[in-house]
Amino acid sequence: MTRTAAVRAALAVGALFIATGCTRLVEEEPTPTPLPTPAESTKPIFTVKRGNLIETVRGLGRVAASEEATMYFKQAGRLKRLYVEITQRVKKGDILAELETGSLATQIAQAKINLEVADLGLKRALEKANATDPSVKSASARVSQAEAGRAQASAALQKVRAGATTADVYAAEAAVAAAQAALDKAIADRNRVIAPKSADDVAAARATLDKARAAVAKAQSDYDRIAQRPDAASSAQALALQQATADLQAAQARYNLATAAPRAEDAAAVERSVESARATLQSMLARHEQVKAGALPADLANAEAGLKVAEANLEAARADLDSKIIAAGLSTANFDVQIAQKQVELARVSLKTLEEQLADSQLIAPFEGLITSANGREGDALQAYAPIVVMANPSSILVSLEVSTQDLGKIALGQAAALSLDAFKGQTFQSKVIGLPNAASGPQPTSLARQVKFEFTPPGPVDLGALANVTITTQRRDDVLIVPNAGVRRFAGRKYVQIIGDNGRKREIDVETGIVTDQETEIIKGVREGYRVVSQ
Known part of the structure; x- marks a missing residue:
């Protein structure tokens, strides 16, 4: 092929390509996707019913x-x-x-020494006052007694205010449990005594008795066959007869017990045991409730009144001591005694505070x-x-x-x-x-x-x-209106249900609910049995 022919062929192919690219292709119209038909609501519908919750x-x-x-x-x-x-x-x-x-232990030891020193100082001051007038000694003793009475009344008031300890509550609970166990045992014992024996028990006792009689008869027969022998008394047959006789006696006793009516005195005794156990349980329950509730207002009032009386007695005893000292011309000695008393009180309070700190640091x-x-x-x-x-x-x-x-x-x-x-x-x-x-x-x-x-x-x-x-x-609620939990709706503090009326239309009704379980809710007010409720 000549060069000119090759160029012409190339131009012809190019022209054919251009013509093809410019030609518009015929396209098919796409098939439209059909729209889904809305499905009707399938929410469950519940019927209000009566039942137990x-x-x-x-x-x-x-x-x-x-x-x-x-x-x-x-x-x-x-x-x-x-x-x-x-x-x-x-x-x-x-x-x-x-x-x-x-250093708490060292501080306690020092506080004890300080209290002993204060006690010695008070004793010396009292001896100085008593050396002049014996009446001062008796008045001082009454002050000491009144101080002890006030301390005791104060401790009693603090105990009432503090209430029962955990140990007190545990002890009361244990007492209730023990009393309940004693009552259960007493009731079981009473039932065992007064309850008529079942036919099965009597039949079993009778069968055991018949078996024991048969065993004695056989053992007696075996023994009779060797009774003429010199060693009959120590033979195996003799021992077997003794054992069979003992078994018969035991079986007879069990049968008599199974068929005999309970004695009146036995029934009365077990009934008294039940009543005694029941009274003990009631007492323990009352004690437990009292411990849980704490001190009654009357107990607190009595403790406060006791402290006031003790304080009044102390003031009266101190006034009497002052008058005795003044009458004896011992005002200086009285001053010394009062100082010594305050030093003893201060030392005692200091020691008590430290000992409480030590007690709180130990279990x-x-x-x-x-x-x-x-x-x-x-x-x-x-x-x-x-x-x-x-x-x-x-x-x-x-x-x-x-x-x-x-x-x-x-x-x-x-x-x-x-x-x-x-x-x-x-x-x-x-x-x-x-x-x-x-x-x-x-x-x-x-x-x-x-x-x-x-x-x-x-x-x-x-x-x-x-x-x-x-x-x-x-x-527990019996014979109440019930709907599943899914039927109760809540919004902004409102509780209501959606029901379907006889005409098929839905409407909302406010309801008042009671107890609620994992699955169901009690309806106290708002709907009646048979209403159809739409689930949420």
């Missing part, structure tokens, strides 16, 4: 000793020494832990028991009311549960509860509330301020600290 409080508790103490310091400080460890046994009065006190075991928790190392900085040691007396146990402040307001003594433990799988134990926090005991750890206790008698060994699922029945 049970409000409960649930939580995970632990097995604890009936007598348990959480020990803590009432003041912040640095831990000097922790004397105990977990599982260690301690006796009442043992020192468990103490804070660093610096003392309130009873004999076992250490279940011990926290802290020497030199640690401790906060006030932080639990350091927990000790327990494992001879008697219960279940303890820490609840929220909101749930605590729903719980009361005596409410029924159900317990279940991994240690006893498949078993549920019926229980009741036997202990609530004591708000009158003053500041305490948060765990104690929300601790609820339940009676528990395990069927076998169980470790302290074992977990227990607790369900408390706080309220």
